[in-house]
Amino acid sequence: xxxxxxxxxxxxxxxxxxxxxxxxxxxxxDAAFFELGIAGREYYRAQAAPLSDExxxxxxxxxxxxxxxxxxxxxxxxxxxTVAWQRQHGHRADWLDPAEVRSExxxxxxxxxxxxxxxxxxxxxxxxxxxxxxxARRRGARFETVAAVGLAxxxxxxxxxxxxxxxxxxxxxxxxAGAWSGRLTGLPRPISVExxxxxxxxxxxxxxxxxxxxxxxxxYVLQRxxxxxxxxxxxxxxxxxxxxxAGERQISLTAASLLPAMGGLPIVDRWAGLRPGTxxxxxxxxREPTMPNLWYMTGSGRNxxxxxxxxxxALTHLxxxxxxxxxxxxxxxxxxxxx
Ligand SMILES: Cc1cc2nc3c(=O)[nH]c(=O)nc-3n(C[C@H](O)[C@H](O)[C@H](O)COP(=O)(O)OP(=O)(O)OC[C@H]3O[C@@H](n4cnc5c(N)ncnc54)[C@H](O)[C@@H]3O)c2cc1C
Numbered sequence: 001x002x003x004x005x006x007x008x009x010x011x012x013x014x015x016x017x018x019x020x021x022x023x024x025x026x027x028x029x030d031a032a033f034f035e036l037g038i039a040g041r042e043y044y045r046a047q048a049a050p051l052s053d054e055x056x057x058x059x060x061x062x063x064x065x066x067x068x069x070x071x072x073x074x075x076x077x078x079x080x081x082t083v084a085w086q087r088q089h090g091h092r093a094d095w096l097d098p099a100e101v102r103s104e105x106x107x108x109x110x111x112x113x114x115x116x117x118x119x120x121x122x123x124x125x126x127x128x129x130x131x132x133x134x135x136a137r138r139r140g141a142r143f144e145t146v147a148a149v150g151l152a153x154x155x156x157x158x159x160x161x162x163x164x165x166x167x168x169x170x171x172x173x174x175x176x177a178g179a180w181s182g183r184l185t186g187l188p189r190p191i192s193v194e195x196x197x198x199x200x201x202x203x204x205x206x207x208x209x210x211x212x213x214x215x216x217x218x219x220y221v222l223q224r225x226x227x228x229x230x231x232x233x234x235x236x237x238x239x240x241x242x243x244x245x246a247g248e249r250q251i252s253l254t255a256a257s258l259l260p261a262m263g264g265l266p267i268v269d270r271w272a273g274l275r276p277g278t279x280x281x282x283x284x285x286x287r288e289p290t291m292p293n294l295w296y297m298t299g300s301g302r303n304x305x306x307x308x309x310x311x312x313x314a315l316t317h318l319x320x321x322x323x324x325x326x327x328x329x330x331x332x333x334x335x336x337x338x339x
Contacts, residue, residue, distance in 0.1 A: 001140065002168055004161060006147040011241025013178055013304060016200060016273020018222060018231050019125040021306050024093060024117035025068050025215050028085045033282065036327030037303065038091065040310040044123055047309065054138070057131035060124035060224070068215040069101070069111035069258065075217060076112045083115055092118050107209045109216075109257045122213060122222055125305050144168070148177060150185030151294070158294045162186065172319060174295045179239070179274040181298040188290050192336045193299045195239050196277035198232040199247035202269040206261035219254035221262065227269075228262060230255035234302075243270045277301050278336075285311050285331040286318060295319065296333050 021044060023037025041063075048061040070076040079095070086093035094116040096104065101114045108114075133143065152160040152167045160169040162185075175181050179195035205228045213222040221230050233247045248270060256263040278284060278299040288294040297315055300307050310325070317324035 001136070001142070002170065003136070003141060003143045004146050004148045004163065004168060005143065007145050009147075009178075009180070011179070011195070011197075011239065011272065011274040013198075013273045013275050014125045014129055016198060016241075016271055017125040017305050018200065018220065018229050019123045019128070019224075019305050020066070020120075020213065020220065020222065021063075021122055022066055022117070022120045022213075022215070023303075023306060024086055024091065024115070024120050025066055028082050030327075030330060031089060032327040033330055034086075034089065034327075036310060036325055037306055039325060039327075040303075040306045040308075041120065043309040043313070044128075045119075048123070051131050051135060055131045055134040057127055057134065059128045059131055061121065062123075062211065062213070062222075063119055063121040064211065064213075065116055065118045066120040066213040066215055067096075067101070067105060067108065068115040068117070069108060070113045070115070071111055071217065073112070079113065079115045086117075094118065105212065105214075107206075107212070107259060107261055108214055109260050120213070122224075123305065124224060128305070128308075148184060151175075151187055153186060153291070156291055158291055172293045172295060174297050174315070176297040178298065178304075179276045181276060181296075188288055188294070189337060191284065191296065191298065191333075192278050193276045193284070194236070194278075195274035196301065197235040197237045197241065197272055197274055198302075199235075199243050199251060199270070199272045200229060200231040201243075201248060201251050201255075201267050201271075202227045202229055203252075203255070203262055203265040203267055204228065206259065206265065209259065209261055212259075214258040216254060216258050219251055219258070221255045221259050228255065228259070228265075230262075233272075239274065241272045241274050243272050247272075275301050275304070280335075283307060283311060283331050284333050284336075285315060285328060286333050289334050 021041040070079040083093045158173040182191040284299040314324045
């Protein structure tokens with residue numbers, strides 16, 4: 001396997017990502033996709049230790065739960081319904097009344113109740129990527145610091161990837177260039193992926209607050225080492241991977257409302273990244289129907305860290321003509337194209 005990657009693509013989402021593993025936080029609509037997210041989370045819970053044994057890199061898996069605060073009657077109703085829905089699907093989800101939140105999480109901001117997803121959590125995406133790179137190298141993968149320009153084809157077959165310095169030949173090609181996937185030339189059709197900017201900022205983690213992940217309607221706060229990571233905006237701003245004062249204001253207000261001890265703490269870092277978004281919010285994973293050796297692994301939007309491991313396993317199944325997870329069916333590329 002050869003992996004082509006430019007030196008330092010400003011805005012690559014994994015560099016910016018909070019690394020939340022939060023399948024139980026968010027809208028409930030598609031049960032198969034929900035289960036895929038759960039499988040994505042469980043994949044890391046199973047793989048963190050073997051990956052660390054193999055590479056010496058600890059991906060900082062935290063699986064101590066995420067608390068999603070409800071504010072207002074509508075949010076309360078919605079979260080209560082989410083708890084019921086998740087339980088009906090066989091997963092642990094707890095509803096905490098405001099008094100229970102105050103007693104168990106006295107540092108959390110005021111709320112009308114909360115959903116507690118006991119097994120959701122986070123990983124450190126930078127460490128995860130480094131560990132996976134090392135693991136892949138041990139299995140023979142080669143990494144080349146060069147940008148792909150487009151697909152090289154011969155009739156209805158992909159023959160490799162074009163770069164500024166020539167073609168890298170390949171038996172199969174996987175398009176996995178994040179928000180830039182749609183900019184590659186020579187693809188059989190346009191890919192419905194566009195950049196969705198997310199701004200983040202870091203503050204010191206407040207003293208005497210245990211490691212916690214708090215989620216609200218407009219953002220979240222989590223601890224990584226001695227810092228609080230606070231995010232994130234969701235903006236359609238083209239390929240400008242920049243932070244803005246409006247974004248910073250929105251994130252810091254949200255953070256202080258979730259974790260009031262953060263009010264007044266200094267911002268120590270800020271950054272932005274570009275999520276690969278799709279029109280229906282679902283990733284694009286699978287084979288190009290008109291080119292049997294071309295594959296897509298892109299468009300994972302807000303959940304690309306959560307889903308990276310499990311969708312990579314699924315893609316391997318598909319490439320080997322094996323059965324795979326039910327939720328993958330909804331991600332097939334041809335859902336966007338009429339015939
Ligand atoms: C602020 C922020 C917070 C986030 N938080 C979370 C979270 O908490 N949990 C979660 O699950 N997800 C989160 N995400 C989303 C997650 O980071 C993305 O879904 C995921 O990183 C997408 O992976 P990707 O490999 O498709 O794209 P990217 O991570 O963007 O990676 C694309 C890669 O392709 C390379 N590339 C680009 N162009 C080319 C080219 N021409 N040739 C070769 N290589 C190329 C880039 O250098 C980069 O390495 C967040 C994203 C942002 C921006």
